[in-house]
Amino acid sequence: MLLLTSMRFDSSLVTNKIQQQLDNIINNNMLIDQIKPEILITLDKGYEKYNTSINYIYNILAAKQVYSQLTIDEIKDIVTFAELDFSKWSGSDILFGDKILNNNN
Numbered sequence: 001m002l003l004l005t006s007m008r009f010d011s012s013l014v015t016n017k018i019q020q021q022l023d024n025i026i027n028n029n030m031l032i033d034q035i036k037p038e039i040l041i042t043l044d045k046g047y048e049k050y051n052t053s054i055n056y057i058y059n060i061l062a063a064k065q066v067y068s069q070l071t072i073d074e075i076k077d078i079v080t081f082a083e084l085d086f087s088k089w090s091g092s093d094i095l096f097g098d099k100i101l102n103n104n105n
Helices: 002-006 011-026 037-045 051-063 072-081 091-096
Strands: none
Touching (some): 051 072
């Protein structure tokens, strides 16, 4: 409960994210095209050792258009295999994928 009361609500951030999601759907952009390159590089480096899991992640990213379509388990898999530090994520990072997605999307 403490986390919810300490978070500020920024309606312009939500509006911008929703518009970005609509643009992606209209333009048929896939989620994999929106992922930060350094995350894809890290996934590629682990491919030989974790090829089944990383193929699964790539298939999910290629099949979905917006971050909000990902499940918590899928986000967890991306975080794990991209070797991201989840402990430094804010609520906004989890909700909107700010640590995973390119800033220009």
